[in-house]
Amino acid sequence: MRIATWNVNSIKQRVGHLTAFLDDAKPDVVCLQELKCQDEAFPRAEIEAAGYAVETLGQKAYNGVALLVRAPLTLSEIRRGLPGDDTDEQARYIEALVSGEDVTPVRVAAIYLPNGNPVDSPKYPYKLAFLERLRLHARALMAAEEAIVLAGDYNVIPEPEDAADPAAWTRDALFLPQTRAAFRALLAEGFTEALRACDPRAGIYTFWDYQAGCWNRNAGIRIDHLLLSPQAADRLVSVSVQKHLRGLEKPSDHVPVTAELA
DNA sequence: ATGACCTAACTTTTAGGA
Numbered sequence: 001m002r003i004a005t006w007n008v009n010s011i012k013q014r015v016g017h018l019t020a021f022l023d024d025a026k027p028d029v030v031c032l033q034e035l036k037c038q039d040e041a042f043p044r045a046e047i048e049a050a051g052y053a054v055e056t057l058g059q060k061a062y063n064g065v066a067l068l069v070r071a072p073l074t075l076s077e078i079r080r081g082l083p084g085d086d087t088d089e090q091a092r093y094i095e096a097l098v099s100g101e102d103v104t105p106v107r108v109a110a111i112y113l114p115n116g117n118p119v120d121s122p123k124y125p126y127k128l129a130f131l132e133r134l135r136l137h138a139r140a141l142m143a144a145e146e147a148i149v150l151a152g153d154y155n156v157i158p159e160p161e162d163a164a165d166p167a168a169w170t171r172d173a174l175f176l177p178q179t180r181a182a183f184r185a186l187l188a189e190g191f192t193e194a195l196r197a198c199d200p201r202a203g204i205y206t207f208w209d210y211q212a213g214c215w216n217r218n219a220g221i222r223i224d225h226l227l228l229s230p231q232a233a234d235r236l237v238s239v240s241v242q243k244h245l246r247g248l249e250k251p252s253d254h255v256p257v258t259a260e261l262a
Numbered sequence: 263a264t265g266a267c268c269t270a271a272c273t274t275t276t277a278g279g280a
Contacts, residue, residue: 009279010269034279036270061270062278115280155280174280209280210267221280253268253280 001098001106001235001261002026004242005151005224007033007207007254011064014252015043017245022050025242027258028070029098031110031151035064035091042066057081059091065110065152066094073100077107084133090114092130104147106232106261111152116173124173127155131182139189141229147261148229150191153254155223156183158193161202162222174223191227194259198239207254208246215246226259235261 004027008014011032022030030052035042039058047054047068056066057080069075075096082093095109111134116127134150141148157175160166169175187193195204205220214220228236237260245255 013269034269115278117278117280169280172280207280211280212264212266214266223280250268 001028001103002258003029003031003106003108003149003151003226003261004256004258005031005033005110005153005226006256007112007153007224007252009034009252009254010036011042011066012037013250015046017248017251019046019050021242021245021256022047022052022068025256025258026070028073029106029108030068031108032066032068033064033110033112033153035059035066036061037064055094055096057091057094059089063091063112065091065112067096067108067110069098073098073103082130082133083137085129104235106147106149107141108149108151111150111154113153113155115155116179119171119173119176127173128178128182131179131186135182135186135189138186138191138227142190145231146229147232147235149232149259149261150227151225151257151259153223154183154225156180156225157221157223158183158196158225162204164203164205164219164221169221174221187227190230192230192233192236194226194228194233194236195222195239195241195257197228197233197236204241206241206257210253224254224257226257228259232261237262
């Protein structure tokens with residue numbers, strides 16, 4: 001089962017790139033972030049025409065996440081929103097069980113973690129609180145001993161080798177020690193970071209800022225991750241980063257990361 | 263040269279992103 005995560009930075013702007021990716025890479029499951037539109041405006045028809053079922057959690061202008069699954073696989077047990085704060089109205093979490101004939105089910109979540117900048121604003125405590133809510137929910141899911149994939153834009157640079165210029169990020173919400181510690185605490189619930197389980201090399205990035213020629217000089221960071229429960233990690237075959245999509249016309253600033261499970 | 267962007271919105275300027 002091939003599971004991809006991609007922050008598309010507006011689904012309406014990127015639907016052409018997305019359907020090309022679906023036709024080319026043929027992922028079984030896709031976790032999307034930053035839809036930047038409400039559910040009524042989501043380009044459902046184009047994606048269904050490509051052979052995928054769709055579940056969305058949209059929001060006007062900001063955030064927004066979705067799960068796509070390639071027929072004949074199906075999505076069930078949909079959860080919209082992360083538990084732990086009934087006042088949180090930001091569309092950042094959607095989860096479902098992916099099943100099909102002759103397929104061991106996998107529970108998959110699409111996550112858009114808060115950016116958290118500026119760090120002296122309420123946005124940073126919100127980010128840390130979201131990470132802690134995610135850890136507690138992940139712990140609860142883990143109790144079922146299922147294959148689980150928590151995939152998305154974590155807005156966390158885990159280690160210095162995940163940034164072209166780590167010194168530039170030392171005071172940024174994506175790389176502060178407290179941010180990295182919270183991400184490690186999530187991993188410590190028993191999750192394996194899929195890419196690092198397959199490839200230890202420095203300099204693998206998933207995001208390049210539109211500004212300052214970051215793409216042309218490969219000034220990237222690695223912030224899009226797939227976290228696997230032990231039952232999912234046991235099935236991990238390979239991970240790839242679809243870097244070429246950053247070089248298209250009108251690209252997202254993120255590229256997909258895809259994990260292949262047996 | 264440390265410059266340089268993109269998106270949505272009750273749009274002509276701002277907020278948010280990372």
